[in-house]
Amino acid sequence: MRTPNTVDPASGYAAGPRGATRDVPPKLEVVVVGLGATGLAIVESLVPRADCALVGALDIRPALLGTELASLVAGAPAVPVVSSAEALPCADVAVVATSSWLEGIEPTITALLERGMNVVSICEELREPSLSHPEIVARLDRVARAHGVSVLGTGCNPGMLMDTLPLVLSGLTTEVRRVAVRRTADMSRYGAILQKFGLGLTPDEFDARRRSGRVMGHVGFDQSIAALARGLEWTLDGIEVDPVERHLVAGADRAGEHVAVPAGTVAGVVHRARGIRAGAPVIEFATHFGIFEPDDPVAHGDSLTIVGREQTIEVSAPGGYESFLSTVAMACNAVSAVAAAEPGFRTILDLPVSALASKGARATSIPVTS
Numbered sequence: 001m002r003t004p005n006t007v008d009p010a011s012g013y014a015a016g017p018r019g020a021t022r023d024v025p026p027k028l029e030v031v032v033v034g035l036g037a038t039g040l041a042i043v044e045s046l047v048p049r050a051d052c053a054l055v056g057a058l059d060i061r062p063a064l065l066g067t068e069l070a071s072l073v074a075g076a077p078a079v080p081v082v083s084s085a086e087a088l089p090c091a092d093v094a095v096v097a098t099s100s101w102l103e104g105i106e107p108t109i110t111a112l113l114e115r116g117m118n119v120v121s122i123c124e125e126l127r128e129p130s131l132s133h134p135e136i137v138a139r140l141d142r143v144a145r146a147h148g149v150s151v152l153g154t155g156c157n158p159g160m161l162m163d164t165l166p167l168v169l170s171g172l173t174t175e176v177r178r179v180a181v182r183r184t185a186d187m188s189r190y191g192a193i194l195q196k197f198g199l200g201l202t203p204d205e206f207d208a209r210r211r212s213g214r215v216m217g218h219v220g221f222d223q224s225i226a227a228l229a230r231g232l233e234w235t236l237d238g239i240e241v242d243p244v245e246r247h248l249v250a251g252a253d254r255a256g257e258h259v260a261v262p263a264g265t266v267a268g269v270v271h272r273a274r275g276i277r278a279g280a281p282v283i284e285f286a287t288h289f290g291i292f293e294p295d296d297p298v299a300h301g302d303s304l305t306i307v308g309r310e311q312t313i314e315v316s317a318p319g320g321y322e323s324f325l326s327t328v329a330m331a332c333n334a335v336s337a338v339a340a341a342e343p344g345f346r347t348i349l350d351l352p353v354s355a356l357a358s359k360g361a362r363a364t365s366i367p368v369t370s
Helices: 037-046 102-114 134-146 164-172 192-197 203-212 221-232 323-333 335-340
Strands: 028-033 052-058 093-096 118-121 150-153 176-186 238-241 245-249 266-277 280-290 302-308 312-317 344-346
Touching: 028 037, 028 335, 037 052, 037 093, 037 323, 093 102, 093 335, 102 118, 102 134, 118 335, 134 150, 134 344, 150 335, 164 176, 164 221, 164 302, 164 312, 176 323, 203 245, 221 238, 221 266, 221 280, 245 280, 323 335
Parallel strands: 028 052, 028 093, 093 118, 118 150, 150 344, 176 280
Antiparallel strands: 176 302, 238 266, 245 266, 266 280, 302 312
């Protein structure tokens, strides 16, 4: 069982409700860091935004160095891809779509902040300051405030479905007693992050890589649980994250956009976590991740249950929330919010509700993604 850490008060970071405190220019200059499947989808979504101008892109793969962004995404500007934060042009906001692990991207985020850029990242470990690396969050907070900019972690989950959405809906009851979220996440659009789920491995390969730590499943359950508990003003005894389990073996070949899943290999996994309060689980999460087909023995769709004092709130999405597209949308919709937020490290709980809303009305044209 994991007991949540706390951010060192000496760092000066203080969470709490904070509204927009800075003026935002009518057209934000934006750079995108990381041009994998998610990063390119973010570029595609920002291209039609009338309030955003893409001015730069970064990727560390040598094959992309010097490539014009326009050759990777239709309608994007002809800016060259660079390989370091120092080589990027100055911008108002940097969207970082590179890694789930904060320790590895701290130097990049720091360099961006020091150049006066606000940062939005889909790094799962950047969602909740009391977990993972509170000392890194404290450093990022100091750098951001020193340069008058802000840094925000967001995404589909952590960021919305298992933390922010339950918190908003909890306002419909005077007392929350238990929260349960079950999801089935189709991963067919994702790229490099699929390695941590072990899809396409034989069962023996999956088990071996799980033992060695190379297959770990979802990164971020603890972040969502801690954020949800903080919003509900609950003090947890601890957070339990189970080892990821292989759940589904492909009977025939199948494939996502960036991964092949041959017959006899792992096509789906299940991952569970819970928050413990007064010795009992009060937050329970379970997610199936995989490259799914309609007849798979998996409960499709997503469900959220909030057991309150006077009523039980149940929300069901039979078709589920498309994780990839939702993550892209959360990152893009946060661009103007991070530019307006008070300088320092920010979480979604610090932002006004309007900051989380879709910004599609700002598009000159809306691309249709199927």
